[in-house]
Amino acid sequence: MNSQPILEVRDLTATVLSRGTERTVVDGVSFSLARGRSLGIVGESGAGKSMLIRSILGVHPPGVTMRVTGSVRLDGHDMLSLRGRERRRALATSVGMIHQDPLRSLNPTIRVGNQLTETLTFTGTAGRRERTRRGIELMRSVGFRNPESESRRYPHELSGGQRQRIGIGAASLTEPALLIGDEPTTALDVTVQKRVLDLMDDTRSRTGSSMMLVTHDLGVAAERCDEIVVMRAGRIVEEGITAEVIASPAHHYTRALLDSIPRLDGPRLRRLRTSADGALS
Numbered sequence: 001m002n003s004q005p006i007l008e009v010r011d012l013t014a015t016v017l018s019r020g021t022e023r024t025v026v027d028g029v030s031f032s033l034a035r036g037r038s039l040g041i042v043g044e045s046g047a048g049k050s051m052l053i054r055s056i057l058g059v060h061p062p063g064v065t066m067r068v069t070g071s072v073r074l075d076g077h078d079m080l081s082l083r084g085r086e087r088r089r090a091l092a093t094s095v096g097m098i099h100q101d102p103l104r105s106l107n108p109t110i111r112v113g114n115q116l117t118e119t120l121t122f123t124g125t126a127g128r129r130e131r132t133r134r135g136i137e138l139m140r141s142v143g144f145r146n147p148e149s150e151s152r153r154y155p156h157e158l159s160g161g162q163r164q165r166i167g168i169g170a171a172s173l174t175e176p177a178l179l180i181g182d183e184p185t186t187a188l189d190v191t192v193q194k195r196v197l198d199l200m201d202d203t204r205s206r207t208g209s210s211m212m213l214v215t216h217d218l219g220v221a222a223e224r225c226d227e228i229v230v231m232r233a234g235r236i237v238e239e240g241i242t243a244e245v246i247a248s249p250a251h252h253y254t255r256a257l258l259d260s261i262p263r264l265d266g267p268r269l270r271r272l273r274t275s276a277d278g279a280l281s
């Protein structure tokens with residue numbers, strides 16, 4: 001078995017360039033993720049979690065010019081040196097991406113079954129009949145009871161949880177080495193959140209994928225990930241094995257995030273102070 005980490009990020013720095021000004025949004029980030037393991041990227045809004053993922057994948061926000069330096073080795077690909085078609089091919093075969101709002105990534109005019117199998121068309125892995133069969137099989141595996149008829153629906157005809165199931169199905173279609181969830185359950189209500197996270201866990205056990213889970217919720221990362229990276233203002237302030245970070249957080253910001261996790265047995269919660277309050281450094 002390949003013992004190389006699935007992802008190795010070294011000194012990654014991303015700077016947004018706009019009208020003669022520069023703003024560093026990811027600042028000297030280094031970490032690695034072993035194959036088969038799961039990593040939670042945690043931090044408040046604006047900490048740089050999404051920009052970190054974008055910089056790793058080389059997918060920048062539309063209309064934004066960015067300079068990215070450092071190195072990213074993903075499933076054997078030297079990501080920062082890849083361009084255009086080569087990069088898209090590396091992403092299509094090695095990475096499955098699950099977004100916060102699957103409506104953003106689903107085409108409203110295409111039936112969900114057809115969208116699911118689009119990736120297979122792109123990677124050229126199967127003929128039309130085989131793709132349809134795989135799409136239906138996949139919908140069943142992500143919890144649809146009547147996939148033959150449900151695959152003919154349009155995205156707006158599904159609930160938020162069902163759409164996220166389609167998102168997870170699409171992300172796992174090619175059994176990628178790395179699944180990335182960018183706040184995949186933030187838009188869902190609590191009971192649906194648990195089912196979607198369970199489905200991601202099941203999918204990982206089926207495909208053997210590693211996982212990066214981006215979330216502002218330390219509780220979710222603590223429950224689902226082997227390791228945690230805590231980000232603040234573009235930097236990593238704490239990282240380690242989940243159980244150790246939770247048992248004895250070294251950084252006061254991690255302690256503040258921990259204090260803000262709702263607990264049924266605990267005292268009333270304090271609101272987490274954010275950078276906007278200016279009190280945490």
Ligand SMILES: Nc1ncnc2c1ncn2[C@@H]1O[C@H](COP(=O)(O)OP(=O)(O)OP(=O)(O)O)[C@@H](O)[C@H]1O
Pocket residue numbers: 016025043044045046047048049050051052061064216
């Ligand atoms: N399109 C953009 N153009 C310029 N700056 C941006 C853009 N998107 C994000 N930023 C800036 O980059 C920094 C990091 O934002 P990022 O979206 O990565 O944070 P985040 O931790 O993912 O937060 P959230 O969970 O709210 O998305 C912020 O200061 C933000 O203002």
